[in-house]
Structures are given as C-alpha cells and as structure tokens.
Amino acid sequence: MKFLHTADWHIGKELGAYSLLEQQQTAFEQMLTIAQDEQVDAVLLAGDLYDRSIPPVAAVEALEQMLRRMNLEANLPIFAVSGNHDGPTRLGAGKEWREENQLYMKTTLAEAFEPVVFGDVQVFMLPFIDPLEARVYYQIDNESNELRTINDVMARVIPDMEAQFLPDKRHILVTHYYVSGTQNADYDLTSETTSKVGGLKSIDVNQFNGFDYVALGHLHLREASPSTTVQYAGSPIKFNTKEAQSQKGVYIVDVTETGVTSKWVPLVPKKDLILLEGTFEELTDPTFYQNYERMGANLFSIKLTKPAHVADLRRQLSDIYGEIVEIQYQQNANTLAFDEQNLIAQEEKSDQDLIGEFYEQVTQTSLSAGQAAIIDETLTRLQGKED
Structure with missing residues (x-):
C-alpha cells in the first residue's frame, strides 16, 4: 500500500x-x-x-x-x-x-x-x-x-x-x-x-x-x-x-x-521566501536587486547590516521589492551573543521550572510536590484552553 x-x-x-x-x-x-x-x-x-x-x-x-x-x-x-x-x-x-x-x-x-x-x-x-x-x-x-x-x-x-x-x-x-x-x-x-x-x-x-x-x-x-x-x-x-x-x-x-x-x-512554492542581507545602500542598488524576481513574484525578509537613518525606509524598500514580510536590524555582536546565551538558557527551562525559581526567590523555600502538581495542572489547562 x-x-x-x-x-x-x-x-x-x-x-x-x-x-x-x-x-x-x-x-x-x-x-x-x-x-x-x-x-x-x-x-x-x-x-x-x-x-x-x-x-x-x-x-x-x-x-x-x-x-x-x-x-x-x-x-x-x-x-x-x-x-x-x-x-x-x-x-x-x-x-x-x-x-x-x-x-x-x-x-x-x-x-x-x-x-x-x-x-x-x-x-x-x-x-x-x-x-x-x-x-x-x-x-x-x-x-x-x-x-x-x-x-x-x-x-x-x-x-x-x-x-x-x-x-x-x-x-x-x-x-x-x-x-x-x-x-x-x-x-x-x-x-x-x-x-x-x-x-x-x-x-x-x-x-x-x-x-x-x-x-x-x-x-x-x-x-x-x-x-x-x-x-x-x-x-x-x-x-x-x-x-x-x-x-x-x-x-x-x-x-x-x-x-x-x-x-x-x-513542492514548488507559489511565492518563495527570500532572505536578503546588506546595507540600505546595497539593497537599493539596481545591480543587487535586479538579481531577484520582485513585485509580487516572491516574499522578502530583509536584514539591515548597519543602521540606516532613512525616512520611509520600509516604503522605499517595498517600492523596490514588493511584498516584504519583515525587516530586521543586525545587533551588536556582543549583545547578540549575550541574547542567544540567555535565550538558550531560558528555553531549556520549563514553565514549571521558572515558576519554581521565582517561588524560591520570594519565599526562600522550594515548591512542595503538591504545589508543583497544582502548577503543572494549571499550566497545562491554560495551554490547552480553547474558550
């Protein structure tokens, strides 16, 4: 079969x-x-x-x-x-x-x-x-x-x-x-x-x-x-x-x-999602953007590699590329590394772990098994709540 x-x-x-x-x-x-x-x-x-x-x-x-x-x-x-x-x-x-x-x-x-x-x-x-x-x-x-x-x-x-x-x-x-x-x-x-x-x-x-x-x-x-x-x-x-x-x-x-x-x-997408990265000057250079099918042919996600103090920046980029789903700004390397480390650390913890840590900081005691069970049940019901 x-x-x-x-x-x-x-x-x-x-x-x-x-x-x-x-x-x-x-x-x-x-x-x-x-x-x-x-x-x-x-x-x-x-x-x-x-x-x-x-x-x-x-x-x-x-x-x-x-x-x-x-x-x-x-x-x-x-x-x-x-x-x-x-x-x-x-x-x-x-x-x-x-x-x-x-x-x-x-x-x-x-x-x-x-x-x-x-x-x-x-x-x-x-x-x-x-x-x-x-x-x-x-x-x-x-x-x-x-x-x-x-x-x-x-x-x-x-x-x-x-x-x-x-x-x-x-x-x-x-x-x-x-x-x-x-x-x-x-x-x-x-x-x-x-x-x-x-x-x-x-x-x-x-x-x-x-x-x-x-x-x-x-x-x-x-x-x-x-x-x-x-x-x-x-x-x-x-x-x-x-x-x-x-x-x-x-x-x-x-x-x-x-x-x-x-x-x-x-599967062949009707409109592909294309990632572009560069300065505002590079992204608006015809020798760069003419390499891509634009104006409704694709979706674009753009990351600016340095700040651009440009009025109506999104509008100008949209006039060139068409459908832009997001514009990102590249962070400082040290800040990015710090953010990534903290994000990884937080994602490794469950919601129950985070609540437990907060409870311990406030009360100086750990959650009991019964309290942990109540939190577990409450969080699960909130996660699956439909109404």
Missing part, C-alpha cells in the same frame, strides 16, 4: 501581517496532484492542521474545503491527529460521519488504542497530549510521581498500542511530537513550540521501534527526521526565516511485504 505523509499545515498562519492562505492553497493543490499521480491509497496527516486552537473563519472554511476535496471528491482516506496548535475538541467534532467516509481524525488518548485496519496495514493515531492528560486517562493520583514526563507517558502508551498489533499486518503510527535520535543528533532540533509544560521535551526514537513507519509532525523540516522510518514530512510551505533555505515537500511511503520505503517529493 502507498501513503502520502504530510503535516503541519497551520492553516490560518500569518508571516508578520502577511496572510499565507494563498501559499497554503497552492501547496494543497500540489499535494492533491501528487497523491493522484502516485496513486496513493491514503493520506497521513500528522497534526497542526490549524495554527491556533480557535482559528479564524477563513481558516476553518479553507481547511474544510481541502479535506472535502481530498476525502470526498478524490476518494482518499485520511488518517489525521490533532497537534499542539489545534483545538482537539473542535477538530474532533463530527467524528462519526467523517469516519463513515474514511476521514479519521483522532484527538484523544483513548482513540490511540483504536487502530484502523486498512488493507495489510494497521494505522494507529496518537494525537498530541501532555502528561496530565495521560494521568487522567490512566486514573493516576495527581500526587503520584508516575507519568510526569512525556517519555514516561510513551513508555506506558506505546506498549498499550503494541498490545493491539495484529501479527499479519504492518503497523504505521501517525503522531505529533518532538522526537530525537542518532540520525538528527547533530541537527538543530529547535522545537516548533518552546513550551515544555509537564516535561514536554524530546522523545527517544527507540520508543517507536515496534512500528514499521512513524509519520511525524511538529518539527517543520524533514532534516529533523530521527531515522529513515521515523520521519518528519515538515510543513508544506515556509513559515519563518529559519525555514527559508529548506525544501518543502511530502513523503510517499510504500508499504510492501518485504518492508517500508519512502521517497521525497518536493
């Missing part, structure tokens, strides 16, 4: 004040064409369909149209999970009638233990959950130290999924997490979210050894894939300047009696 693996559509996302919906629509059209040309049997959609838990109306209408065209018009089954950006309750609405049309949208932990038999494959779908949700599902007292980290959770959840394995089937998992392994050990694995509420840090790829293929979402670059069978498809378009040099696309996953293989199929 053959599958198209995609993830992180983030419908409704903006780059600066610029709407990316047109680019997202173009990427979808290409994905649908690839699926039909490759004659795939189904689509694996690994979370973050929306960019926020309460998406704008235009985003809801766009996603519903995409799912309708892919599932109802092109007759492609879809196996999807909610990601950390999605509102799982809203995304999971209409479950019964959707599944009648083979559109499987799993948004709760309980549903991870309800695999779908699809030809010679069992498809498991594990949505993004946090340790608190796992403790509630497994009825673990909040004072207990059980299932406090996401690796603890996976050590419990994955064997429970594997207990559902049918021996005569291949086993595919669709999920949405930050997974690390030997293949991406030297790669910059900055997570799509910096929040680590409840210990939401990286998961060891070896947790997934029982599956034949794991379709991952969450990190936006395919280079972040921890192995050849546990892979990130990445986002279908470029969402920020860190992704500007990367190639976007989808994986075509071929499941046979002898094993699982995959191939990368690139």
